[in-house]
Amino acid sequence: MWKYQQLFILLSGVLILFVCSSSARKFRICIVDGRGIFKTSGKFCPLLEAKESQIECVLGIDRLDCLRKISKEIADFSVFTPEDLLAALNLHAEVLITNELKYNEDNFEYELVAVVNKFSNISNIYDVGKKRLCLPGYGVEPEISKVLANYFEATVVPPSCDPNLSLLENRLKASDEYFEALCKAGPWVSDSKQDRLLKQKFPNMCSLCDDPYNCNQHDKYWGRRGSLYCLTDGRGEISWARLDDVHSHFGVVPGDTPKGVEIENYMLLCRDGTLMPINSTNPCVWVSKPWSVVASRRTSASRIQEFVASLSQNTGTRSPWQTALFNLIETLNYDIKNVDPIMSVDTYLSKAPGFLSAHSFSGCHPPRTLRICTTSNIENAKCNWLREAAAVSGVEPDIDCIKANNKTHCFKAVKENFADVVFVHPDLQFTATRDYDLKTLLYETSRNNDLYMTGAVVHASSDIKDLNDLQGKRACFPSYNGIAYNTILHELRTHNLLDNSICPYEESLGHYFGSTCIPGLNTNSKNLNQLCDRNLYDGEKGAFRCLAENKADVAFIDLKTIQNYTDGMSQEKWAENLKSKDFRVLCFNDNNKCSLSTMSYSQAMVRHNITRMFEHESLNTLTLIDRYFGRNNRTITPALVLYGPYDGQHNILFSDNTERLNTNLYYKHNMQVLPINYTEIIRNIPKVCEPNTSNYLSNNFYLLVIVC
Numbered sequence: 001m002w003k004y005q006q007l008f009i010l011l012s013g014v015l016i017l018f019v020c021s022s023s024a025r026k027f028r029i030c031i032v033d034g035r036g037i038f039k040t041s042g043k044f045c046p047l048l049e050a051k052e053s054q055i056e057c058v059l060g061i062d063r064l065d066c067l068r069k070i071s072k073e074i075a076d077f078s079v080f081t082p083e084d085l086l087a088a089l090n091l092h093a094e095v096l097i098t099n100e101l102k103y104n105e106d107n108f109e110y111e112l113v114a115v116v117n118k119f120s121n122i123s124n125i126y127d128v129g130k131k132r133l134c135l136p137g138y139g140v141e142p143e144i145s146k147v148l149a150n151y152f153e154a155t156v157v158p159p160s161c162d163p164n165l166s167l168l169e170n171r172l173k174a175s176d177e178y179f180e181a182l183c184k185a186g187p188w189v190s191d192s193k194q195d196r197l198l199k200q201k202f203p204n205m206c207s208l209c210d211d212p213y214n215c216n217q218h219d220k221y222w223g224r225r226g227s228l229y230c231l232t233d234g235r236g237e238i239s240w241a242r243l244d245d246v247h248s249h250f251g252v253v254p255g256d257t258p259k260g261v262e263i264e265n266y267m268l269l270c271r272d273g274t275l276m277p278i279n280s281t282n283p284c285v286w287v288s289k290p291w292s293v294v295a296s297r298r299t300s301a302s303r304i305q306e307f308v309a310s311l312s313q314n315t316g317t318r319s320p321w322q323t324a325l326f327n328l329i330e331t332l333n334y335d336i337k338n339v340d341p342i343m344s345v346d347t348y349l350s351k352a353p354g355f356l357s358a359h360s361f362s363g364c365h366p367p368r369t370l371r372i373c374t375t376s377n378i379e380n381a382k383c384n385w386l387r388e389a390a391a392v393s394g395v396e397p398d399i400d401c402i403k404a405n406n407k408t409h410c411f412k413a414v415k416e417n418f419a420d421v422v423f424v425h426p427d428l429q430f431t432a433t434r435d436y437d438l439k440t441l442l443y444e445t446s447r448n449n450d451l452y453m454t455g456a457v458v459h460a461s462s463d464i465k466d467l468n469d470l471q472g473k474r475a476c477f478p479s480y481n482g483i484a485y486n487t488i489l490h491e492l493r494t495h496n497l498l499d500n501s502i503c504p505y506e507e508s509l510g511h512y513f514g515s516t517c518i519p520g521l522n523t524n525s526k527n528l529n530q531l532c533d534r535n536l537y538d539g540e541k542g543a544f545r546c547l548a549e550n551k552a553d554v555a556f557i558d559l560k561t562i563q564n565y566t567d568g569m570s571q572e573k574w575a576e577n578l579k580s581k582d583f584r585v586l587c588f589n590d591n592n593k594c595s596l597s598t599m600s601y602s603q604a605m606v607r608h609n610i611t612r613m614f615e616h617e618s619l620n621t622l623t624l625i626d627r628y629f630g631r632n633n634r635t636i637t638p639a640l641v642l643y644g645p646y647d648g649q650h651n652i653l654f655s656d657n658t659e660r661l662n663t664n665l666y667y668k669h670n671m672q673v674l675p676i677n678y679t680e681i682i683r684n685i686p687k688v689c690e691p692n693t694s695n696y697l698s699n700n701f702y703l704l705v706i707v708c
Helices: 002-024 041-049 063-071 082-090 151-156 167-178 192-201 226-232 243-249 298-313 320-329 345-350 377-392 407-415 426-436 483-494 505-512 539-548 560-564 612-629 678-684 693-707
Strands: 027-031 055-059 077-080 096-102 110-117 132-134 181-183 238-242 266-269 275-277 287-289 292-296 335-344 369-374 398-403 422-424 438-446 452-459 474-476 515-517 554-558 583-585 597-599 603-607 658-662
Touching (some): 063 077, 077 298, 082 377, 096 345, 110 243, 407 603, 422 426, 422 438, 539 560, 554 560
Parallel strands (some): 027 077, 132 181
Antiparallel strands (some): 096 335
């Protein structure tokens, strides 16, 4: 018995110790920095390091990263939008809602209603067909989310599912045919040429606009209040608008009420088929958007709710660290209100009328998807989070993520229609183009206007001055059939420096150079790969290292590689003493050309034979995710960072250095001063190397005559 008592006392002591240590641990808030004045972590997080502080900062790359950190117990709580919560729901990231961030006493951040002209013979939702509809339009985010801006049409218009039209065209066609006339201004797609073609194809969608031809964001009837002006100016009979704007427009609350607008001439159209006065105390709302929230781990939700709520209540007695935390949580003069009781995500979102159903409309069958091919678990994980973030943002078609073992498997999957898009480094572009018949859809263009610039790099003291001086010299390449390899092959062929009687091309190169390292090339040739050493000289870094360690006389690499591994820019031991001044780029005679080819660091490639419709749909999907999650997104803090680290790793799926996805490689460059596009080089290299003995003999004869 005594032994059991001793054991109980011992276990109790362990439990007490655990509880004390647990309660002593600081709560961890996950912080996502915004831009400009919203970049707050550097200012406020250090104040949380005070000894008396009960909170510490954990930095997240984006809001969805904070969700993952809470799920992995790296953080305890953070601030999220309702769209973030939808993504969490779909990806089973379990959190609880503890507090709402509100800037007024309304139940929801905003609500959308249908307003009709009393004299338009509309008495229920079945009467709206063949009437004139005014809409906020495209590009009104974040004031109205894209999904909620389209909710009225999605609810009342019978869908169109023509397989020969894109999903967007089907939506436009359905509305175009259902209503007599509309104004839906703004950018329908990101590409201006395609936008113009669509507006020419469906002119009825812009016929009520003030400027039907341009039908853009500068139109009088575009935007939150635009749809209401369209109604009260007599253009339309129905307006889809935010309830707070309706109340301001019609004078229910003080606001900018247009002259001559009489509230009694307009009614709210309800989903149940009834009409209601605009100034009703309980107006009929079609769909509501919940407030942003504080969400936390289940195990600490009640304590975090109590603690966060106290920040709003004790405004005059906050300590410096409490004030810092308050500033980290609320960025737009929100009040912090308790959610009572604490709720699960699905319970919280289901309290907002129409919100969940707005994000779960069934599409056409079979469903349309854009299938992105990934090659690792972490790439696939990022792709899945992107899929959910895109879906809740209204991007169509849906993204799907297909995992393959490597890039060549992805190429095959795209070619054989098991996947649609693969992101390709220029070293693999030749293989993707020649062996799998893929083509470039979009380029990842760099925020610093950086492009892969292929050059020939030698030691500064080298006597090599020109392309002709390279014969018999030792050479290192990043990879076989990569951009540097094919660029030099093209350059030597263009200048007739290769022996055309020798095939295949690698044997011809091996005959020209003294010895080489061409990683990825399987050969029994004595010269080829003689310089390679246990994979030390693979890739860009390896080719430059091969030169730096004097194994080669020349390295054919991206010119940016020099600055990446010299002058203290690299921590690798082999590069720690390298100076950029000790290396020189060969500049050739024609126009003093120092780089021989150019290409983006990555590009989206698709099947060569996709239909024009699917090409436009794919372009629209990828440019939309660029707009919502790229560097130019309009949110205070990003939901998902497309071009940046993911779970602590770099260059996952997209290059960290990407500025935007673009159809034009040279959109910020002077084409006159740039070398040839690498795509042109690929086209100019014959698919099959065929020995040309006659040319070789005639060239030798010509040289012989000169000698004589």
